[in-house]
Amino acid sequence: MHFLDDLRMYTRFAWGLRKFLKRTLTIEEAKVIIKKRMEERESNFLRLVRKGIFGYPKSPYLPLMKLAQCEMGDIEIMVKDKGLENTLRSLREAGVYVTFEEFKGREPIVRGGKVIPVDVRNFDNPYLSHYYEATSGGTTGAGTRVAVDLDHLAECTPNLMLSNDAHGILYLPTCLWYGSFPDSTGMGCILRGVLYNNIPCKWFSPITKKNYKPALKDRMATHCTILMGRFFGFPFPRPQPLTFDQANQVADWAKNTLMAHGPCLIRTHTSMAVRVCLAAREKGIDLTGLAFVIGGEPTTLAKAQDITRTGARFVPSYWFVEGGVVGYGCASPVDCNDLHFFKDRFALIQYPIQVPGFDIKVNAFCYTSLLPSNPKIILNVENDDYGEIETRSCGCPMEEYGFSEHLRYVRSYRKLTGEGVTLVGSEIVKILEEVLPARFGGSPLDYQLVEEEDEQGFTRLSLLVNPKVEIRNEAEVIQTLLEELGRASVAADLARTIWDQAKTFRIRRMSPIWTRAGKFMPLRLIEREGIFEEDGQTAKSEP
């Protein structure tokens, strides 16, 4: 049965790919597309609600609308009277929203004391045509399969073209250091490159035979897509396995390309860019002329300095798997994480929430997708990120397209992030509270995982173990943690692969930190002064 399903999926994807490979997009065309989408935001939203929710009997949003006593006609009137964002705010207040855990099917939707039965597959966009199902970057559990839809790839491309053009990097020779299927990031970059006529010339993949074996289905998909691209005359690169300690090879690629062609571009996750830069400095390579497009985790000051010290520059980007690209670095930024919000693709509101299990309040981001090719129907969905939305005139070319909102200080409030992979907290809590005490002694209060940045700027997940718990071999504790992650799901196993290589986990023998109100939280995330509130007060970062 699975085989037949896979076969159907390949055929559908391959059929779409034939058409996709014949398309091209100029920068002028990209500008026209963005302008049109900006003008049609409200009508795009109404179309999505009409077709994807009221016209789709299985939609999980329908019962929410019903509870809020809201019909299509009401939404039309609200949008007309008070605009899109205010409509979304009213809907949010009336209970029409979905938390990330609900969106992933890990928690039932409960509104007004009523449990709403939901099949998470019904969040999928019912109108997708040519897609491949990949796994989202490291989030765990069921329902994390994400469709790589070719129309969606195409729809993200104008945003990336205008952004890259604003930074003068659109047509630079490009190298990727991203995984292959089931991670769709690398192939996505290559396919988008077809549209604007700049296919990456080199592809390194952190997935190596030693650390992870993709399913046959995924290996076939990578292989066949490359073959098909080449058949149509495009020089698709093959992923070359490269572990984290071989980052010097990426630095060498940059050095050689800078010498032969001048300025060039590397696209990778933030921490991996830092690795390339550390390797370059060790070898005395000057990276002036190289640009990085980075993402997957926030660009902190320490990480930014590691990059710029080599002479390279960087452009931050912000994505989430279920929605695609959300923001891209401003070309005259106020700091290392100043992003333009892609208002043509999403509507974004903030809503104050108490984070369950974390004893903190944040202004959570609630996203609504506006374009018909989005892999999921997203209406006021929290993606577990929070931050600030700032309307400001920056004077960079992005502003000319109407992208006047900047996203600042974007952080996750419930997911652990490191090396571009994220893991939902609830998954790891079980290991901390049950598995480790059972195996090594002590109680759930003796183990705590703290997200922090080390001296070099790498994100580390430090496992604090109370010194009173006697542990003969600390490496064994880390090993147990990794093994348990590997067991959890395919995606958690992928996260384990990366974190194992990056030595993301480390042990610190100290008492876990309690909140000032005397509460114990098994996870502590990197905190942002000013917006991360703990016990009603602004929390200070731990030293």
Ligand SMILES: [Zn+2]
């Ligand atoms: Zn700007």
